[in-house]
Every structure is written in structure tokens, then in C-alpha cells.
Amino acid sequence: MSSLSASPESPAAAAATDPPYAVRVENLSITYRTTFERKPTLKQALVRFGRGQRAVREVQAIKDVSFDVRTGTAMGIIGSNGAGKSTLMRAMAGILPPTSGSIEVWGKASTLLALGVGFNKDLSGRENIILGGLASGLSRKDVEERADDVAEWTELGEFIDMPMRTYSSGMSARVGFSVAVHMKPDILMIDEALSTGDAKFREKANAKMAELRQSARAMFLVSHGLGSIKEMCNEAIWLNKGELMMRGEPDEVVNAYMRFVKVKRTAVTDEDI
Numbered sequence: 001m002s003s004l005s006a007s008p009e010s011p012a013a014a015a016a017t018d019p020p021y022a023v024r025v026e027n028l029s030i031t032y033r034t035t036f037e038r039k040p041t042l043k044q045a046l047v048r049f050g051r052g053q054r055a056v057r058e059v060q061a062i063k064d065v066s067f068d069v070r071t072g073t074a075m076g077i078i079g080s081n082g083a084g085k086s087t088l089m090r091a092m093a094g095i096l097p098p099t100s101g102s103i104e105v106w107g108k109a110s111t112l113l114a115l116g117v118g119f120n121k122d123l124s125g126r127e128n129i130i131l132g133g134l135a136s137g138l139s140r141k142d143v144e145e146r147a148d149d150v151a152e153w154t155e156l157g158e159f160i161d162m163p164m165r166t167y168s169s170g171m172s173a174r175v176g177f178s179v180a181v182h183m184k185p186d187i188l189m190i191d192e193a194l195s196t197g198d199a200k201f202r203e204k205a206n207a208k209m210a211e212l213r214q215s216a217r218a219m220f221l222v223s224h225g226l227g228s229i230k231e232m233c234n235e236a237i238w239l240n241k242g243e244l245m246m247r248g249e250p251d252e253v254v255n256a257y258m259r260f261v262k263v264k265r266t267a268v269t270d271e272d273i
């Protein structure tokens with residue numbers, strides 16, 4: 001188990017009692033702090049000889065969210081743009097530290113999300129596969145053994161040895177997805193993988209995910225494709241502006257979210273959806 005904050009339970013205790021959990025998130029809040037140069041008015045610029053003013057913008061992306069995920073769960077995460085879905089995934093993958101609260105993860109999470117977080121675009125797909133494997137904690141020997149299979153699975157042909165900056169976003173997603181699913185993670189995290197690749201690749205990705213659901217301890221799927229959430233997941237959570245609105249059966253949660261979006265669309269503006 002890896003814990004991203006002070007945790008009451010030690011890994012040894014967790015192993016001894018073999019808890020049925022894959023992930024436990026408690027009172028999690030994440031705030032981004034971005035400093036930027038405020039654009040001065042002409043008068044201010046003249047007074048300060050053109051120097052801008054540093055300003056700080058805080059975005060509370062996750063607000064006091066708690067949930068636990070039992071072993072064997074395929075959890076869909078839904079919500080509007082900016083709801084906090086990717087932030088939550090990054091935090092569970094250990095890429096982002098909690099601002100407050102805690103996350104406990106039993107096992108190894110796949111830290112490469114489908115849209116290629118962590119890729120070096122100047123390196124080829126194959127080189128990124130090797131780096132991705134090492135970053136996931138595999139030994140050099142394991143990575144070398146698996147790299148060719150992972151590369152072949154992408155079906156990118158000779159593109160696999162070209163720099164990734166020459167790839168389309170769908171091609172990058174294939175590499176990210178292939179790495180994520182081949183590194184045998186205990187916790188599989190897929191962010192929007194299904195809406196990227198083309199129809200044929202999507203079918204292959206779906207089959208792979210169904211296979212991995214059997215072996216992984218848990219799976220998380222972030223998608224705007226509500227059909228995929230219903231099809232692939234046995235539970236879902238809905239985030240809205242960083243808050244956990246609902247958790248339950250995918251059908252129920254998707255329907256509640258769709259009702260909410262519809263009401264909002266007529267009552268307020270499209271920006272809130």
C-alpha cells in the first residue's frame with residue numbers, strides 16, 4: 001500500500017489483514033496555486049516602467065472528497081469540463097500531492113495516463129515506452145522483455161521509431177494506453193482513452209480493459225463517453241466543481257448527471273455544464 005499522507009494504518013498491518021480495499025480517499029482537497037503576471041493598464045505600466053504585477057490565482061479543484069473503492073471495482077468518474085476528474089486521477093496516481101486529506105492506494109497504480117502525461121515528445125514512441133516502463137517501477141530487464149510487445153500492440157508501424165512530436169493525439173494516446181495496460185498495474189487508470197483512438201483501436205482497447213479488469217485490483221475510467229462508463233464500470237462517481245455529487249451504480253449516476261446537465265442547460269448558461 002502506498003499512502004500519500006499520514007495514514008493510521010501501516011502497510012504491514014494492511015497486508016496482514018488483507019483489506020478488501022484498493023483505494024481510500026479521505027477528506028481530500030487539492031488547490032492549484034498559479035502565479036501569473038497581471039496585465040497592467042497603460043498608466044500603471046508607465047508608473048512602474050512596464051513591469052507587470054505578480055498575482056496569484058487559486059483554484060480549488062477538489063473539495064473535501066471522501067470515498068473508498070473495494071477490490072474488483074471498475075469505477076467510472078464523470079462530470080463536466082473542469083469538474084476535477086483528471087486532478088483526482090493524478091492525485092490517486094501519486095503525481096499530485098493532496099493539499100489536505102489523504103489517499104491510500106493498495107498496490108501499484110499505472111501513472112501514465114492515456115493522454116501521455118510524462119512523454120518526452122522529442123523521443124520516439126519506442127523510447128518513451130522504455131522510459132514509461134522504468135518510471136512505473138519495472139526493472140530494466142522486465143522493460144526490455146516487454147517493450148517490443150508494447151510497441152507492436154500500438155499498431156503504429158514505422159511511426160513507433162519516429163519522434164512523438166510527429167504523432168497525432170490519437171497516436172500518442174495509443175502509446176500511452178499500451179504502456180498503461182502492459183505494465184501490469186494493480187490499479188489501472190485510464191483517462192479519456194476511449195474517445196481518442198479510432199473505432200478499430202477503441203474496440204481493441206475495450207477488449208484489453210475487460211481482460212485487465214479480471215487481473216487488476218481496481219480500474220478507474222474517466223470519460224465523457226457516458227456509454228463507455230455504463231458498459232465498462234460497475235460503479236461511478238460524479239464530480240461537480242470539485243465536489244462529490246453522487247456515487248452509485250453507473251446507470252443511476254449517469255442518469256442523475258444527465259438530468260442535472262439538462263436542467264442547468266435550460267436554467268443557466270452552457271458554461272456551467
Ligand SMILES: Nc1ncnc2c1ncn2[C@@H]1O[C@H](COP(=O)(O)OP(=O)(O)OP(=O)(O)O)[C@@H](O)[C@H]1O
Nearest residue numbers: 032034059061079080081082083084085086087088
Ligand atoms: N495545472 C493546473 N494549474 C492550475 N489550475 C489547474 C491545473 N490543472 C487543472 N486546473 C484547474 O482545476 C480544475 C479541475 O481541472 P481538471 O483538469 O481536474 O478537470 P476535469 O474534470 O478533468 O476536466 P475536463 O473534463 O475538461 O478534462 C479546473 O478549474 C482547472 O482549470
